[in-house]
Amino acid sequence: MTIQSFGESSGYLSESRRKITYFSNSYVLGLTVVAGIGGLLFGYDTGVISGALLYIRDEFEEVDRSSFLQETIVSMALVGAMIGAAAGGWFSDAFGRKKATLSADVVFALGAIVMAAAPNPYVLIVGRFFVGLGVGIASITAPVYIAEAAPSEIRGGLVSTNVLMITGGQFLSYLVNLAFTEVPGTWRWMLGVSGLPAIIQFFLMLFLPESPRWLYMKKEKSDAVAVLSKIYDPFRLEEEIDQLAAALEEEGQRKTRVSYLDVIRIKPLRLAFLAGAGMQAFQQFTGINTVMYYSPTIVQMAGFQSNQLALLLSLIVAFMNALGTVLGIYLIDHFGRRKLALSSLFGVTISLIILAMAFLLQPSDSVTGVYGWLAVLGLALYIAFFAPGMGPVPWTVNSEIYPEAYRGLCGGMSATVNWISNLIVAQSFLSIAEATGVGPTFLILAGIAVAAFIFVAVFIPETKGLSFEEVERIWQERAKGNRGVGDVPDKREPLL
Numbered sequence: 001m002t003i004q005s006f007g008e009s010s011g012y013l014s015e016s017r018r019k020i021t022y023f024s025n026s027y028v029l030g031l032t033v034v035a036g037i038g039g040l041l042f043g044y045d046t047g048v049i050s051g052a053l054l055y056i057r058d059e060f061e062e063v064d065r066s067s068f069l070q071e072t073i074v075s076m077a078l079v080g081a082m083i084g085a086a087a088g089g090w091f092s093d094a095f096g097r098k099k100a101t102l103s104a105d106v107v108f109a110l111g112a113i114v115m116a117a118a119p120n121p122y123v124l125i126v127g128r129f130f131v132g133l134g135v136g137i138a139s140i141t142a143p144v145y146i147a148e149a150a151p152s153e154i155r156g157g158l159v160s161t162n163v164l165m166i167t168g169g170q171f172l173s174y175l176v177n178l179a180f181t182e183v184p185g186t187w188r189w190m191l192g193v194s195g196l197p198a199i200i201q202f203f204l205m206l207f208l209p210e211s212p213r214w215l216y217m218k219k220e221k222s223d224a225v226a227v228l229s230k231i232y233d234p235f236r237l238e239e240e241i242d243q244l245a246a247a248l249e250e251e252g253q254r255k256t257r258v259s260y261l262d263v264i265r266i267k268p269l270r271l272a273f274l275a276g277a278g279m280q281a282f283q284q285f286t287g288i289n290t291v292m293y294y295s296p297t298i299v300q301m302a303g304f305q306s307n308q309l310a311l312l313l314s315l316i317v318a319f320m321n322a323l324g325t326v327l328g329i330y331l332i333d334h335f336g337r338r339k340l341a342l343s344s345l346f347g348v349t350i351s352l353i354i355l356a357m358a359f360l361l362q363p364s365d366s367v368t369g370v371y372g373w374l375a376v377l378g379l380a381l382y383i384a385f386f387a388p389g390m391g392p393v394p395w396t397v398n399s400e401i402y403p404e405a406y407r408g409l410c411g412g413m414s415a416t417v418n419w420i421s422n423l424i425v426a427q428s429f430l431s432i433a434e435a436t437g438v439g440p441t442f443l444i445l446a447g448i449a450v451a452a453f454i455f456v457a458v459f460i461p462e463t464k465g466l467s468f469e470e471v472e473r474i475w476q477e478r479a480k481g482n483r484g485v486g487d488v489p490d491k492r493e494p495l496l
């Protein structure tokens with residue numbers, strides 16, 4: 001049965017689904033925005049360090065002399081994020097998405113205070129680690145919380161709102177960077193104010209409910225129904241409860257203890273994880289955080305030496321990132337996850353080639369000229385293609401492809417892959433650029449983008465508009481090897 005025929009045979013359900021829009025339920029939208037502040041923390045931390053690093057180098061001579069120390073200041077947050085994502089997946093499954101989010105806020109705020117007060121680069125690195133822990137936890141709990149509260153028809157767009165908050169946080173960080181360029185203690189203000197969104201989210205989150213699906217699977221059915229009744233009309237509510245009841249019954253027939261080894265042993269789960277983790281790895285290895293962490297540095301490499309001008313040009317890049325994500329929110333539930341990722345990767349490849357050519361063709365003794373502006377154009381095109389597709393798609397796909405019992409666990413493992421990949425890129429970009437040149441470095445990223453295109457074309461199914469249970473059946477069919485990408489299997493067939 002194809003996706004289209006399923007929709008045609010759904011009777012009342014197909015009619016009700018067409019009536020659901022992003023703004024039709026203010027309660028769901030409120031949950032999404034508050035949970036999405038976790039994405040704002042993620043984005044702000046990603047963007048702010050790129051500008052702060054320019055002034056940290058000015059204050060600490062040992063940082064200015066060492067590319068390795070600069071990379072460590074940037075990437076220590078990623079080490080923390082790796083640990084936070086791995087622990088956050090387990091924590092959110094065991095204690096709930098809400099408690100995990102509250103914990104992330106506390107840890108992030110603590111890290112922001114340590115960074116702002118750091119007397120030397122090494123205390124700063126400790127603060128970066130704590131901030132990373134908070135970001136890592138938030139990176140898994142925010143999209144899962146949103147996905148589990150969202151109707152399936154608009155789930156992609158609402159989860160992508162979390163990515164909009166990430167890109168919005170990056171844009172905000174560049175605004176803050178510019179605002180503090182003439183203020184004493186420049187970088188301390190840049191890094192310290194990052195704790196404010198965490199504090200705001202903590203207090204707002206106290207008034208929000210736990211994820212209804214998590215509550216139901218933990219057999220707190222009355223609380224789950226109370227939350228779901230604020231999301232769905234009575235007819236749709238009954239169907240959602242029936243689906244949750246069936247899922248709970250199936251979970252009861254499985255092993256009661258969820259194990260990391262299950263991800264290796266159970267073939268449908270293994271296929272889902274490989275797809276999700278692959279998307280997360282390629283998101284980073286195609287260079288997005290090379291651009292976001294080092295965009296002012298890249299601009300200076302292209303010949304624009306002024307710190308303020310480098311930050312201003314980077315602000316334009318960050319604005320395009322946020323604007324592109326808004327487009328992605330619309331496209332992801334209309335165009336589909338798979339097509340959006342493929343078109344995004346095609347454009348990313350072309351943009352990286354333009355960036356590489358700008359540096360390869362620029363004379364070594366050249367000051368800013370046509371090739372410097374060509375590099376800025378390449379950065380802008382890269383963001384324009386990346387932001388609507390490979391920005392939101394990996395997070396959306398990972399929030400919806402895993403069975404309920406494994407959603408936090410696999411989501412955390414996949415997010416950890418993202419942060420490990422992010423760490424590798426952040427810790428190696430400057431060193432590789434020094435060893436091989438900036439142009440060849442961008443050519444390497446272009447080659448990876450081609451590999452990512454092939455991976456998506458071969459391994460990623462279309463999940464647009466499907467329920468969690470329908471997505472789960474896709475992997476069951478893939479494991480059997482008897483259905484194509486995007487097909488919805490017969491509802492009578494068993495799940496994992």
